[in-house]
Amino acid sequence: MKLVIAIVQDDDSAELIDSVTEAGFRVTKLATTGGFLKAGNTTxxxxxxxxxxxxxxxxxxxxxKKRKQIINTTTPITGNVDIFMSYPxxxxxxxxxxxxLDVDQFIRV
Structure with missing residues (x-):
């Protein structure tokens, strides 16, 4: 028995859950947040x-599938910490x- 843990973007999660359950597998969904974009993920x-x-x-x-996305980032302007510049x-x-992961024991009650 194996445990597959997949971290995917929220935009892909509903379709993936449908695909996995239609194929006959059980899936547990956890809402998570990514560190880089600080955006919602699904585990x-x-x-x-x-x-x-x-x-x-x-x-x-x-x-x-991987895709490109434009995000806005903010950077403090040098010399003045209260002013930020935003750029995509x-x-x-x-x-x-x-x-x-290997599963030593699987129990469903």
Whole structure:
């Protein structure tokens, strides 16, 4: 038994949960926040048999695509801490961070 933990962007989570449950897997959804953009993420926890791990990963890869997004960032103007300058930067968002862990014991009651 394996535990797949997938951290995905909120925009991809509903479609991914639908794909995973339609494929017959149970999934637990946790609301999380990313550190870089400080934006909402979703962490999904999926218990799977070892031989089905690659299938679950392919579902995640098919749903969670990387894309470019413009965000505004603020920087203090040198010499004056009370004045900030805002400027847009392009960042890559989406995709998924996936962890696959061994499960010593799985109990459903």
């Amino acid at each position: 999904l926890i999926i218990g799977v048999e070892e031989e089905k791990v690659n299938y679950v990963i392919s579902l995640i890869e098919d749903t969670c 930067i392009e960042v890559e968002v989406g995709g998924a961070t996936i962890f696959v």
